[in-house]
Amino acid sequence: MIKKCLFPVAGYGTRFLPATKSMPKEMLPVVNKPLVQYGVEEALEAGLTEVGFVTGRGKRAIADHFDVNYELEKEIEGSSKEQYLESIRDVMEKGKFSFTRQTEMRGLGDAILNGRRLMGDDPFGVVLSDDLCLTGDDEGVLAQMVRLYKQFRCSIVAIQEVPEDQISKFGVIAGEKMKEGLYQVSDMVEKPKLEDAPSNLAIIGRYILTPDIFEVLENTPPGKNGEVQLTDALLTQAKNGCVMAYQFKGKRFDCGSVEGFVGATNYVYDNIYTAD
Numbered sequence: 267m268i269k270k271c272l273f274p275v276a277g278y279g280t281r282f283l284p285a286t287k288s289m290p291k292e293m294l295p296v297v298n299k300p301l302v303q304y305g306v307e308e309a310l311e312a313g314l315t316e317v318g319f320v321t322g323r324g325k326r327a328i329a330d331h332f333d334v335n336y337e338l339e340k341e342i343e344g345s346s347k348e349q350y351l352e353s354i355r356d357v358m359e360k361g362k363f364s365f366t367r368q369t370e371m372r373g374l375g376d377a378i379l380n381g382r383r384l385m386g387d388d389p390f391g392v393v394l395s396d397d398l399c400l401t402g403d404d405e406g407v408l409a410q411m412v413r414l415y416k417q418f419r420c421s422i423v424a425i426q427e428v429p430e431d432q433i434s435k436f437g438v439i440a441g442e443k444m445k446e447g448l449y450q451v452s453d454m455v456e457k458p459k460l461e462d463a464p465s466n467l468a469i470i471g472r473y474i475l476t477p478d479i480f481e482v483l484e485n486t487p488p489g490k491n492g493e494v495q496l497t498d499a500l501l502t503q504a505k506n507g508c509v510m511a512y513q514f515k516g517k518r519f520d521c522g523s524v525e526g527f528v529g530a531t532n533y534v535y536d537n538i539y540t541a542d
């Protein structure tokens with residue numbers, strides 16, 4: 267079944283400057299855990315244990331986070347502080363981590379294409395860690411999508427209804443409603459103007475992709491903002507076969523924006539950190 271998950275993490279995080287001048291935005295902590303670790307935990311929960319990162323310059327802290335820090339660990343061994351390492355030790359025990367670099371920023375589609383060697387010929391998950399998805403005691407969003415994949419065997423995108431003033435920030439789908447919360451995609455537009463948007467159903471940063479996406483991406487010309495867009499490649503897949511869009515159950519925070527990040531921090535502090 268699906269065992270692999272790709273994390274494109276090469277982006278600059280300009281909205282968080284100066285914090286992200288020398289620190290990857292994915293390492294910003296939501297309370298006490300880096301954003302990217304939440305995404306990796308969600309992938310592991312879904313059984314996606316082979317985790318690949320497409321990184322870039324200045325992102326070494328991410329690789330270090332998923333590796334042992336002997337000096338620190340020796341220092342706090344046997345003390346009560348060791349408990350703070352529990353979650354990352356658990357992640358490192360369950361997951362296998364690989365890294366590759368994207369040398370030029372040519373868009374999400376190009377980043378995914380850079381992950382080809384890590385993902386190989388199998389279907390795989392994609393997590394955009396800026397989108398923090400929390401589901402409480404329920405199944406995580408990727409686990410929900412893996413279950414759907416078993417049924418449909420085609421690429422799946424996570425979607426959410428968004429207000430009109432937000433639509434131009436997302437990929438937006440149109441589709442035939444199969445049942446509550448599930449659509450077969452017929453159209454997809456990357457960051458449309460409100461008047462060109464085919465619906466208010468926006469793509470959120472969780473995907474299951476079938477491996478033919480790589481061929482499609484290779485033949486996808488640059489689109490919106492001159493970048494190779496995953497949304498365009500998915501539309502090709504939808505036209506040639508099938509792509510499903512799934513309105514997931516759970517909360518999503520846009521941690522790529524300061525407001526969303528603060529919202530996530532407050533939510534995690536109130537509902538997870540202090541509740542533990």
Ligand code: G1P
Pocket residue numbers: 374394397435436437438456457468469470471496497522
């Ligand atoms: C990317 C995708 C977009 C999607 C969004 C979700 O855009 O290109 O289709 O809706 O992630 O967060 P980005 O936010 O990276 O510009």
